[in-house]
Amino acid sequence: MNVILAIAKTTLGEAIRRRVLLVILLVGVLFVAIAPALEALSPRQELTVLRSLTLGVIQLTSAVIAVVLTVYLIPNEIERRTIYTILSKPVRRWQFMIGKYLGAVGALGLMMALMTGIMLLVFVVMGKSKDVSDLAMLAKVPIAFFIQMSLLAAVSVFFSTFASPIVNFFLSGGVYLVGTMFDSFFNVLTKETQPLIVKIPATIVHVIIPNFQSFNVQNSVINPTQVIQNETMLYVGLSVYAVTYISILMILGIIVFEYREV
Amino acid sequence: MSLAIETKDLVKSYKSKSGTINVVDKLNLQVEPGEIFGFLGPNGAGKTTTIKILLGVIYQTSGDAYVLGKEAGDIEIHKQISYLPEKPYYYEHMTGFEIMQFYASLFGIHDKDKCKSLLDRVNLGNDMNRPISQYSKGMQQRVGLAQSLLNDPQLLFLDEPTGGLDPIAHIEIRDLILQFRDEGKTVFISSHELSDVERICDRVAIINKGEVVAQGRLEELLVGGRIEITANNCTDATASSLRDDDTLVSMNHGRVIVDIPDSHSPNEVVKTIQGAGGEIVSVIPRRKRLEDLFLEAVTVDNRAKGRTIGTMTGKDDGTEADEVTA
Structure with a gap:
């Protein structure tokens, strides 16, 4: 465990200093900070627009950070030859990979926490929240996003065991888009009424690709008419779903990485 | 006592468009415990792949x-060995001391004093709290050596430990390697710095295209001597006429240096040069150097296998390819 934590800590330390990530984060933070100024675009429902916009910015920025952070995670170590110094120590490949993943998720969490903090500050300063419970409700959404991005990071780490960073960027991005935007499309294709030739492949793809859409819980915050029946169960369910997928992806990645020549 | 390193008919192949390439080809190595072993070869010979x-x-x-x-x-062996890669990279945001702590934690070592004392040993005690990004190449190499000593290894793999260092850093690193041997450690050095290897190694193996072409104790391999004949006012045609399997010839602005084994008489070379209008400057006998052995072994092997001499060699380790000349 010490080995994994040491690798995770170093990965985190390096990730939060990467300029490209800091620039993406800065853009995200700026958008979150200036979001209230954009309420003029929709004067009738300014609060709905503001919440939707800030949460959207946090989600999009986090997704870009998650992919950019993880596509280079293992290739960089190989290119810079640091992997040889590490793997020549009593470090197993699975420990290395899990350490790298946890470090990346830690960095992602810190960056998302910063954006969330800025968002809450903006809402308080601009008087856009009714009370503390309103703020707490708003703050819960990025938690679901964080679970979602941890899953996206696992997808990207899995691809990084065999794909180049550029290919990985498009693969991970593609999986995220399909898993976010095509859920209803897959629901149609996997209906009983569909012919087998459509239904079977659609079912396989639907099962393989994580359902990122289910982590988009912001509707209940943006639109107060939508109510989540049991919030705790929702978050527990999302966590179990994500951890299951992350575990499968990490195991597959470890198997590939174990046999890979670095 | 078992050997520190032993390979038996070791082969590493890669598939390419032109077929299968054996980067390491039936390599047989024996490294005794407690010795400094030089692992030499031109670029693309298979050294880094073997390591x-x-x-x-x-x-x-x-x-x-x-x-x-x-x-x-x-993995159990990894507790007793260490490795210093060629051109090591360390996480630049970390200080020398943090780097040491990181690598120590990979061994489960949490002894800060040990990290400090090792940095002191490589003369980095005063700079250990500076970020690695501010370290010179020589300092980074010394951090590399310090981290390689964290587990008090029985066997050290050093890949080009003195590559690109200034003469003072060279001497410092060389002295440290000699200290390792005094402490009973086995050191396996892959290097192109033949003068360093000759100074510190007990035994060497020279490999070419993945095969061992010479292996043994330096005093056994470097028997015999060479004679160096220097002459002025020579033409390219004269220089070409002097070249053969055992003779190394270099030419620069009419000055030719002919290097022959001491088993050959220099008279014939002198006559040829003088007959072509050249002016003999000196005829100096000298002992055989590792550089001579290296060139001989690689050249003879290339000729025996019908490989082109003086062409660029392939590369297997990401380093620049060099020209092998005879």
């Missing part, structure tokens, strides 16, 4: 590789 197999980061196609009596790659 990677011995470290277990890549796998052999066939043959056997043993490190400290166990199969290469055995």
